[in-house]
Amino acid sequence: MSEEMNMMENQEFNEGTRVQGRVEKIEDKAVVVTIDGAPFDGIVPISELSSLHVEKASDVVAVGDELDLVITKVEDENFVLSKRKVDAEQAWDSLTEKFESGEVIEAEVKDVVKGGLVVDLGVRGFVPASLVEDHFVETFDDYKGRTMTFKIVEMDKEKNRLILSHRAVLEAQKESRKDEVLDSINPGDVIDGTVQRIASFGAFVDLGGVDGLVHISQISHEHVEKVEDVVKEGQAVKVKVLSVDRDNERISLSIKDTLPGPWEGIEEKAPKGSVLTGEVKRLVSYGAFVEVFPGVEGLVHISQIAHKHIGTPHEVLQEGQTVDVKVLDVNKEEKRLSLSIKDLLEKENESAIEDYELPEESKGFSLSDVIGDKLKGFSDK
Template sequence: MEMNKAPMGQEVAPENPMSDQEPEEEMTMEALLAAEGLEMDFPKRGDVRQGEITGITDQAVLVNIGAKSDGQIPLREFDRLSPEEREEVLQIGQRIPVYVLGFDSHGAPRLSYLQALEAEDWERAERMKESSELYEGTIAGYNKGGLVVRLGRLRGFIPLSQISRERRQSLQSDRPDPSWKELIGQPIVARVIEVDRSRQRLILSERAVARQARELLKERVLAQLQVGDVRTGRVTSLTKFGAFVNIDGADGLVHLSEISWEHIDKPEDVLQVGQEVQVKVISIDPERKRIGLSIRQLREDPWKTKAASLRVGQLVRATITRLEKFGAFARLENGLEGLIHISELSEQRIEHPKEVVKEGDEVTLRIIRIDPEARRIGLSLRKVDTLAYADLDLQMALAEAEEELEQLLGLEEAAEEALPNEEESAEARVEAAAEEASPEAKAAGESPEAALEAPEEASETEPKGE
């Protein structure tokens, strides 16, 4: 017992200091850093990280994201990129976003480039929903429920109930059908109204921002349009003063006078909502955000062609088409319409054209004015028999008679050319008769002419019967 006592002032050291303690576990790098009061941001499953491409093999792309070893992305994943994207991304030293799928048995990260892009798009969609930022893109497709758009690599959906009224009115069918194919590629502005990443659900609404969308698209179109441009659009609405046509997402007005060269009472006479038309830009007002369009200016003006055959002083037949307080309109035989001013209806003073003519009357009128620029023809009823045009009437009568005579002579010459020549006709009859000569004459070697003459000679030498 005394041998175990230590001298005064000294402690007894244990014989086996580790005998009563468990060996300490090997500390991880994270634990060591934590013990030192340091932290390291190690990648975790579900993270989106920026990494640097360190190598490219036949099977994988190696990316350094700060883990113990480089992560791998299957090379086949990049087959889904366009050739241009592949060439830009697949370069040693290129930094790219990656999504951490997990880790293999050796602790190397398994990564995805495309899922990282999708994750960024989902974050963008969530930010757009929170901030009410407008989505601007193009229509990528449609299905029985509505329209499909693309937000980055995500597929967004605009239900039928969320499509703007103007767009639905411009379509031939209220429900999706093959005619909706023409929507693909058209610009669209919408607002993100629902984002559910777990269900892969991204919903947008065009109707919620219809007014903002119209203004935004119109500003963009106004900045690009120039007077004289020709565009294809679709009629969105008809009014008493014209038709609104949507071009590239912005509405322009085709005034009633710019729809047709012919007179029409209302746009419905020649147009209908949803109809596709070609229009020419004739005016742009950036301050008032207005676009003036024309349909008729893309078509040949028949007025100039028809008016070329008319001259001042000429007498013409016409039909009264309508009466106004200031005069009567009359349609000429060639289809052009002219005005008989109230002062040109009668030598006497009248209060209204109905005192002299009525709609449907067929009358002889004199052309007193032709204005090609204004496309107007002035007509007169009271000057039909005036002596002021006597010489002109005589000249025109003679010219008409001469023209009729030339036409008559032309018909006689054509008839003479059609008659057969008498000599040629006789020869043709002889040849036809020769073809019908007897087979015996042909067998004897006689010519067709001799065969025809032989019976006559025989009849002259044959003795008469006793």
């Protein structure tokens, strides 16, 4: 007889003894196993197959599987055994090392429960909802069966407590990418980003691991009242880097500087002699500034406001008033637009004269006899 056989015959099978069993039969709520050298078979209750809840034993083991087990009770020529306790003992040793080193663990989500996720790492691991992602998630229904990465954030073997976090993995990755991005970008660079968050004073744009701020004044060439009127969360945008403060991890960005300026193509939009409609934005002593395109204002000199002499533009115009203007001159380089209101008034008056018809009772009289006063009024101007 071999030495191994002697050891098996001399082996004692008591409570707490570690053994190896072979699955012989699978029942609804238990598994029957044979144990080498043991005088009789053993039973593994379904509750002792896994650290997680098991509906059917066949979901966990199959006939012929070799299992590491521990005897938990000896009764009536039968053993009661546990696979769960062996798995847990081995798992705690490994998990302690991973916890101390900060190692990232990969595991499948076994279940979604109220308040978070459950994973099986030899012991039951729980991921609170707040530690699943680095952003709000409304429902975790589609997380079951998903393989994810985790870090252990809390463990207590005595209380069988194991808390995991996927969010910690994401934040560590983001921190690593942040350093790379900060080292790779410079003022003047034009790069792609995604609007991450909107505030009253601007929009935070994700540059691929680090956020930069587009101040409300740098969103558009036009005046912006509300940031959300121009950009939306999740929107892809092109931005220009204005400044990089690597020590404080602050990046200033501009969307406006990547867009065509309001004066771009002004010669085509407002050629000399064209008539435009605009809004009186400001009145000054020497004239009125009229916005004819968003971000483009032209000056109507006081001498071009009316045919009659006026002492101040306030006598004729008011801010917010809509007026028609004629383009007298355009200078893209100097961003200067000279306009006239008077020239259009003159045309209207001339047109009124040309369209004037004599009344029936005035037949036989000359045009000068009928509208002489009106012509005199024009010549005085």
